[in-house]
Amino acid sequence: MSTTSAPAETTPLTNQAEIDALAHPKRSPKYLVGLIASYVGMALIVLYCIIPFYWMVVSSLRQPSEGQSTEFIPSPISVENFKAVFSPQNNFGRSLINSLIVAGTTTILTLLFGIIAAYALARLRFTGKGAVLWIIMACSMFPLIILIPPLLKMFSSTEPFTWFPYWVNTYQAVILPSLSFGLPLAVWNLTAFFKQLPNELEQAAMVDGCTPGVAFRKVILPLAAPGVFTTAIIVFIGAWNEFLVALTFLQAPEKQTATVAISKFTGTSGFDTPYGTIMAAGVIVTVPLLIAVLLFQRRIVAGLTAGGVK
């Protein structure tokens, strides 16, 4: 799939001059209009995506007293909101660490289980594979809310579950339900990546005397590294952005994840919604993800083109 566009771009290089000569007379006004239209269209798409985010950034850079100002450029620019985010009452620094713990653990567990399962699904022949795929698929489809009533009852040790330890305000209360969407996602993603690697790689390794296990570890895993990395980022972002489960089970301020903390911000100044502080917190939570996504963008291209024998 990835290769379809590549030949179209590389082959013309062989006789570039000729192509130019042939292509040039055809550059009619119609062609120019099309070119301009496509640039205008692309600019519109980017503006569409960026402007609301721009508003968030701008609003975070206002003075706290001007939270709801509608000026398009803040004047004067102020970082007071960012300072307010980390004021002790908000516990925001703590909540960032909590988010990191929850999302990080979810990602690691997901990859541990997901990699071996995906390898089996991508490479081995066995009866019941279709059923397994459907189970994993179904698992990614069901609404998370269905977990909430029984788990809330269980984790808070109410009546029939008095034997169960009190798990409200613990990390595992969020990590375990998060696996229910992280794991299918990881298995699915990794299966696709393993499938892209040609069988011949392992066969060659085994002809050279590797056991299947060693062939997997030394040949397949390094080649699938971009895929594993991409999967890790997608799962991490999913777990980092998770809100419903964290909102239900993490009620104590010192245990809240960042998404929950933001939704409960009261700010430093009285009764009004402290928009400036909330937007600043939003920027802080989002920017690492955006950086990761830009890297992930390169990785996925690398993952698609890394093919060894292909």
Add this chain to the structure above:
Amino acid sequence: MATATAEARNVPAVTADGHKHKKNALSDGQGRLAWMLLAPTLLVIIAVAGIPVLMSIRESFFQTNAGVDPNTGLIQGGETFVGLKNFTDIFRGANPVEGTWGSMDRFWNAFLNTTMITIVCVLLETVLGVIMALIMAKAFRGRGVVRAGILVPWAIPTIVSALMWKLIFDSSGVMNRILGREILWLADTGASFWAIVIADVWKTAPFIGLLTLAGLQTIPAEVYEAAKVDGASTWQQFQRITLPMVRPTLVVAVLFRTLDTLRMFDLPYGMIGPGKYHVETLSIFAYQEATQSRYGPAAAYAIILFIYVLLIAFLFVRLLGADVIGDSAPPKTKKKRRGKDDQAQTAEVPALEAMGGAH
């Protein structure tokens, strides 16, 4: 090959020889190994999804006792088996609320909200997403910049984007300034519905665009050249080539968006707030019930939502031929029958990518 065969007899081999062969010595031992490798994942899925779903089903037949026991004078604990009461109660209309669709039971209000938000959002997202993909496919340069820009809405946590739009839609906010009107978007009015739709479309249309672009790029240029030679107009090319060939990708993307929108929680909760009947979805209603210790009804509503989601997924697979599990499924005759435009490979990647956008 001889070594591989020898190994296959001793250890269950991972020689992974081909999908084309029928049963042979190489693949016969793989079943046990495969199940061993799958066991941890399946056990985790059973533990974190299977068992809670079963518990939820059990829960939906019970109601938590409330109030004071008349005999002992103590606050009652525990729960009572009530059969299907939690399900039949939704038809009693005991809890009428005033929402976008007039006065009706709170459950049906939430159900209608969920359905209408899903229909409107997914329709708009699909149209916008396809337009974006077509523009990006036409582009010669700068595709990387657009792709990076398009991932911005996707990467922002939904709850953060909810609060962001809350500021934009504030009664003295920038949206009203641009429109030059005084619309009370956040005050649980009919406008709140559209505020939710706008915020959701903003966040997810680019993602559909990205997936559709991936599908578009698998269409060979020769097909369009041939169509041009035959004198097909741009619209005809779109209708006869682009749409049919991008369809498998698009159907899967739309399916995942639909399922995701049906369970919407963060956006209305963060933007308008809980207990706002114009935008209350089934997820929010069930959450509200659960946090007020009304576990039975909460579980019942969640199960109804689950069945609803399954039904929609089933319809997509049956009627539109959504190839959700790609080419990994064993070739079933049933599947082959409608696999005329079978793009197993192209459909598979979007399936997983679409899941990436799911949460």
